[in-house]
Amino acid sequence: MHIPDGYLSPATCAVAYAASVPFWRVALKRVKKTMNSRQVPLLSLFAALSFVIMMFNLPLPGGTTGHATGIGLATVVIGPWAAMLAVSVALVVQALFFGDGGVTAIGANCFNMAIAGALVAYVIYRLVAGRSPLASARRVVAAGVAGYIAINFSALLAAIEFGIQPLLYKDATGAPLYCPYPLKIAIPAMMIGHLTIAGLAELAISAGVVAFLQRSDLSLLRATAGKVRDAESSAPRSAPKSLRPLWVALAILCVLTPLGILAAGSAWGEWMASDYADSAARHQMAMASFHTAVPNQAPEGLARLSSVWTAPFARYAPPYIRGAAFGYLLSAMFGVGVIVAGFLVLGSFTRSAIRAGPDSA
Amino acid sequence: MSDFHPNAKGGFIENTLEGLHFALQRALYADASAAHTGFLQHLDPRVKVAGFLALVVSVALAAKLWLLAAMFALAVTLVAVSSVPIRLVAARTWIGAFLFSGAIALPALFLTPGTALYGLPMTVQGVRTASFLLLRAETAATLMLVLAYTTPWTHILKALRIFRVPVVFVVILGMTCRYILLMLETAHEMFESRKSRTVNRMTPAENRRLAIASAGVLLHKTLHMSNEVYLAMQARGFRGEVYVLDDFAMQARDWCALAAFAALAAVSIAVGR
Numbered sequence: 001m002h003i004p005d006g007y008l009s010p011a012t013c014a015v016a017y018a019a020s021v022p023f024w025r026v027a028l029k030r031v032k033k034t035m036n037s038r039q040v041p042l043l044s045l046f047a048a049l050s051f052v053i054m055m056f057n058l059p060l061p062g063g064t065t066g067h068a069t070g071i072g073l074a075t076v077v078i079g080p081w082a083a084m085l086a087v088s089v090a091l092v093v094q095a096l097f098f099g100d101g102g103v104t105a106i107g108a109n110c111f112n113m114a115i116a117g118a119l120v121a122y123v124i125y126r127l128v129a130g131r132s133p134l135a136s137a138r139r140v141v142a143a144g145v146a147g148y149i150a151i152n153f154s155a156l157l158a159a160i161e162f163g164i165q166p167l168l169y170k171d172a173t174g175a176p177l178y179c180p181y182p183l184k185i186a187i188p189a190m191m192i193g194h195l196t197i198a199g200l201a202e203l204a205i206s207a208g209v210v211a212f213l214q215r216s217d218l219s220l221l222r223a224t225a226g227k228v229r230d231a232e233s234s235a236p237r238s239a240p241k242s243l244r245p246l247w248v249a250l251a252i253l254c255v256l257t258p259l260g261i262l263a264a265g266s267a268w269g270e271w272m273a274s275d276y277a278d279s280a281a282r283h284q285m286a287m288a289s290f291h292t293a294v295p296n297q298a299p300e301g302l303a304r305l306s307s308v309w310t311a312p313f314a315r316y317a318p319p320y321i322r323g324a325a326f327g328y329l330l331s332a333m334f335g336v337g338v339i340v341a342g343f344l345v346l347g348s349f350t351r352s353a354i355r356a357g358p359d360s361a
Numbered sequence: 362m363s364d365f366h367p368n369a370k371g372g373f374i375e376n377t378l379e380g381l382h383f384a385l386q387r388a389l390y391a392d393a394s395a396a397h398t399g400f401l402q403h404l405d406p407r408v409k410v411a412g413f414l415a416l417v418v419s420v421a422l423a424a425k426l427w428l429l430a431a432m433f434a435l436a437v438t439l440v441a442v443s444s445v446p447i448r449l450v451a452a453r454t455w456i457g458a459f460l461f462s463g464a465i466a467l468p469a470l471f472l473t474p475g476t477a478l479y480g481l482p483m484t485v486q487g488v489r490t491a492s493f494l495l496l497r498a499e500t501a502a503t504l505m506l507v508l509a510y511t512t513p514w515t516h517i518l519k520a521l522r523i524f525r526v527p528v529v530f531v532v533i534l535g536m537t538c539r540y541i542l543l544m545l546e547t548a549h550e551m552f553e554s555r556k557s558r559t560v561n562r563m564t565p566a567e568n569r570r571l572a573i574a575s576a577g578v579l580l581h582k583t584l585h586m587s588n589e590v591y592l593a594m595q596a597r598g599f600r601g602e603v604y605v606l607d608d609f610a611m612q613a614r615d616w617c618a619l620a621a622f623a624a625l626a627a628v629s630i631a632v633g634r
Contacts, residue, residue, distance in 0.1 A: 004462070004501070005420070005421060005502065006420070006493075006494060007494070024530075028527070028530075040529070040532060040536065040594070041587045044533050044536035044539075044540055045540050045586055045590070046583060048537050048540040048544040049580060049583045051544070052381075052541070053579070055377065055380045055384060056572050056575075058569065059373050059565040059568040059572070085533075089537050090537070096505070096517060097514055099457075099502050099505060099506060099509075103501070103505055104421050104501070173475070173486055173489060174475055175487075175489035176469075176493075177490075177493055178494070178497075180473055181468075181469065185472070204569060204572075205573060208572075208576070208577075209576050209577045212573060213577060213580070216577065
């Protein structure tokens with residue numbers, strides 16, 4: 001993930017630096033505003049912590065090991081803006097003094113891991129954690145998912161940067177000057193390792209340390225938690241506040257049902273006895289069955305049982321409706337209406353049974 | 362802790378200890394090496410930072426293999442005249458960069474489309490692109506290693522001010538460098554004490570739990586230490602403003618070196634396009 005010198009063209013590196021500078025400036029301003037002068041030692045020490053965590057060779061399920069960047073963890077504890085500064089500083093120190101990542105690629109590495117990584121991790125953490133209590137298992141899952149997606153997003157950015165190099169920079173003989181692999185190779189090559197090994201390492205360290213903090217010092221998770229539900233009021237609600245979105249979605253789906261007409265062919269196995277006598281239907285049956293020969297007449301059992309019940313909306317096309325689309329729509333409304341009515345009846349029975357319960361006891 | 366893994370090469374503790382030890386060793390050696398008597402050690406840090414960064418950029422811009430080879434030869438010469446042992450550079454940079462970039466460059470020999478090379482299943486363009494990648498990575502890594510081993514880290518960071526890097530960023534970088542050493546030492550002690558209390562090989566799940574708990578403890582220590590450092594800074598008069606003492610002074614040899622670096626980078630960029 002740490003891009004060394006020589007893999008990206010100077011122009012790509014310059015663009016990455018230019019893209020990173022505004023984020024660094026905003027981050028410095030925001031951190032100054034929220035943390036005041038306390039920022040200096042906090043950022044320095046968090047950068048040092050990030051550096052040390054990057055050295056942990058984490059054992060993963062399956063016998064392999066992987067390194068984490070700690071971006072998910074840093075984002076959850078000190079917020080995205082401070083995290084992007086702290087991890088950027090760690091990356092600069094690694095490039096300047098430890099030869100881990102190139103000096104010309106500092107902008108790209110910081111943009112991929114520190115900036116994009118922190119922002120993605122924060123959005124995912126807040127989305128998944130919601131308003132759950134600080135000590136809830138959901139926050140552990142949220143931190144793990146945030147770390148996993150953030151590191152993979154960073155890897156995808158790096159892969160794209162690698163992949164555009166051979167398209168843009170070649171010498172007179174046509175040999176790529178920098179990373180030689182196009183997008184179709186660079187993306188899978190980067191993503192396979194990150195979706196499996198590095199992503200798991202990030203997931204383990206983010207989720208694991210958040211679980212550790214829940215037991216040792218819950219207050220450290222408060223900075224990025226947003227509005228948090230009290231643990232007492234966090235019992236699962238019996239029903240959502242409003243069912244309106246559900247009804248709207250159901251209505252939209254009903255309106256969209258005529259789209260089913262666009263589907264070519266017939267669903268395998270949903271044939272009627274009369275289809276065996278129709279040449280077009282026989283052809284579709286053969287096509288759907290890998291050109292297996294269709295019997296000359298309907299199987300005896302099918303012919304016998306298909307006459308037991310005649311559906312009022314056979315094939316979603318009532319005989320008294322001429323338009324196929326309107327037939328679909330009417331069928332959908334009828335079907336939904338029957339199901340809703342069934343549940344309303346069932347619900348009224350259940351409510352009366354509950355009401356009767358305590359009295360009879 | 363009950364399962365014994367006879368085939369395991371080294372547990373998480375051993376591997377992490379080795380990594381931490383290596384990083385500490387490298388950091389301490391860099392400080393010692395910068396104090397040696399050598400050609401580059403005597404130059405002004407600002408000249409070295411500007412000069413080496415210009416050379417790295419010219420390496421990145423070079424589009425000719427012979428020029429990259431010449432730049433690599435220049436980097437090796439700078440290693441030789443700076444009292445930095447070649448063997449150390451080979452062990453810490455050349456072999457590592459060769460193995461890493463070589464593994465990445467190897468498939469390019471066969472996958473890059475172009476003219477077949479003497480009937481072999483590789484192409485001329487594949488060999489060229491792999492050579493570009495390897496030479497560029499080796500040369501840039503060598504140049505940066507020479508800079509890090511001939512200049513105290515604090516001086517390198519202070520010299521970044523010539524690139525208009527905000528002073529607060531320079532101070533954070535400087536403090537980070539200092540606390541990296543402290544954190545490395547703390548982590549090293551934590552793992553060493555754990556190793557001394559471990560009598561058998563640990564299972565991967567136990568190792569994983571140990572790694573996560575260690576990261577959590579380090580996080581606690583970090584925040585605790587951050588508060589203490591802040592209080593110490595306040596006690597010494599820190600009110601949010603940071604200043605850097607620019608006590609570097611350019612001498613005649615520094616100007617000559619600066620001119621030489623600028624000329625080398627300019628010629629390399631002009632010839633290499």
